Amino acid sequence: MAGASTVDDVCGYLEGMHIYAYGDDEENDHGWGCSYRNIQTILGVSGIKKPPSVNKMVAVCQGNLDVFGYVGQFLPSKWIEPHQAGCYLQKENGFKTWEALYCPSGSNVDRCLKHTKETVYSKKGNKRFTEVMELAQCLLKHFSSGNLPVIADDGMYSYCILGTRGNANALEIFEGDPHRWSGTRPVQPEWKRLEDFVGFDEQKCWALLFVSHGKHASL
Secondary structure, three states, rough: OOEEEEEOOOEEEEOOOOOOOOOHOOOOOOOOOOOHHHHHHHHHOOOOOOOHHHHHHHHHHHHHOOOOOOOOOOOOOOOOOHHEEEEEEEEHOOOOOEEEHHHHHHOHHHHHHHOOOOHHHOOOOOEEEOOOOHHHHHHHHHHHHOOOEEEEEOOOOEEEEEEEEEOOOOOOEEEEEOOOOOOOOOOEEEEEEHHHOOOHHHHOEEEEEEOOOOOOOOO
């Protein structure tokens, strides 16, 4: 099990974890399986030695589309978003989650949310904000409390945020990228400036899933 650590201004899961990526366990999920791989990474970090296969997770999601608030056609893409990933983790593993929608001025929510209703982010316990500083503060609080990795999805690509470094004014995030297009070489997480990660100059919208071990996710 990878352990959460807090050293000076560094918090999160910084070593000892496996970043699940396209092609792991000889499953062909290239181009659509990134959210499922992020679920596997979170489960691995939580101490589960053998997370379920992508195919098994697909079957669970397909059998619970209404319960998971799925909008649109599930097949043939099998694509899920952070909301459905959270529903899966709640149903199958008992993890508690909350969600956030980062929508800077000028961003297009429809490019981010294709299978989730926007009203999800107005529900009690969830958040919606327009400033990157608000996102930075949420990430800092989440990881300083020893919670599990965060899933971040811009509607095209889904990533795991494993930890943070620095303060809210100049925050870096430890990114686990499941988009390995060839081979099976282990993915190495990388530090990135939060503003670069979210495409601050591109006015991109992001859906985020915050996950905790316990009964109440930390807001």
